[in-house]
Amino acid sequence: MNNPETPVAKSQTLSLSEEAALKKTTGISLVLAVIVASFAYLKVNPFTALAGFPDFLRFFWENFWPMKIANLNSYLPLVLETVLFAVVGTYCSAFLALFFGLLMSEQTNPVRGLRLLVRIFISFLRNIPVLVWASLLVYIFGIGNLVGLLALILATLGFLARSYAESIDEIGATKLEALRAGGASYLQVLFHGLLPEFVPAWLNWTLFSFEINIRASAILGMVGAGGIGIMIQTNIRLFRYHEALFLIVMLVVMVLLTEFTVSRLRKKIL
Incomplete structure (x- = not known):
């Protein structure tokens, strides 16, 4: 019942x-x-913003459209420059971040004081936006590609080092303890136990960071750090809106192609 x-x-x-x-x-x-x-x-x-949206559309239609594609050949090197910024900046910082990530993780660094110092240093790098880094470095090195590259490396290093450290901490300690109990040295535990488990996370975070850096590389040009961004800003300042629109469209296409390619690559590898 x-x-x-x-x-x-x-x-x-x-x-x-x-x-x-x-x-x-x-x-x-x-x-x-x-x-x-x-x-x-x-x-x-x-x-007020909603009420002004029709005026924005009218301004865009009257000043930006149609876009001017006459200077395509002169802009393609800037697109390549922007992509190479992201490539070099991401992968230089990826290897540096791996070193700092090992120092930040409890799995690989038993010295608490050293872990704390490294975490403070990485937090300092991570909490300064890439545009601020670029603005500071312009005063030191002047306008040029070196500024954009260094700004990307510093900003990405802070992001990746923390991400790597957290991924290393998430790896189960059972296998590592078994290696240590079997008499394996620190390097043997690192190379035969931890790093093989960490490689998928390393690839995932690095590819994700590369996607972010493609956008950041374009923005860095706004402060004189090279790449396609500096030409977008120059054309807008000179009221050449038709050419600026073409550059913006090129940037959007480049970002979308990068996201598609990285997503397919991530699925294929992982």
Whole structure:
């Protein structure tokens, strides 16, 4: 026989559902209140932006369209330069980040004080945006490709070192302990136990960082660090909007092709 719920059980069930609904409503209300308070504090009216959108479309249509593709041959080297920035910046920082990641991980560095110092250093690098790095380096080295490359390496190093360290920490210690118990040296544990398990995460984070750096390489040109970005900024400043639109379209196509290629490569490797 089916046991019907008692009135007490029904009331408890109702009270629990009502409590959950109240928590959900309270949470949504708090989020909305924070959003409204933020707009009010910043003195930003979202309806003003919506009202100005037709004017933006009109300005775009009158000044940017149609795009001018006459100088394609002169822009292709800049596209290649932007891609090479990302390639060199990503893979230089990937090998440096592997070294720092090993120093940051509890699995590979038992010295707590050294781990803390390395983490502070990497946090310093990671929390400075790539555009800030580029702006600072321009004052030191002047406008040029070296600035863009160094800015990418420094910014990517901070991101990858932490990502690598967290991936190494997630590797189970059982296999490593078995190697240590069998008398394996530190290097043997590293090369035969940890690194083979870490390679998929290393590839995944590195390819993901490469995608980010393709976009960052273009943005770096805005501060005089070379690549296609500097020509986009130059054309906009000289009111050559038709050429600027063509460069923006080239940039979008380059980013989409990179994402597609990296995604296929990641699936094939991993």
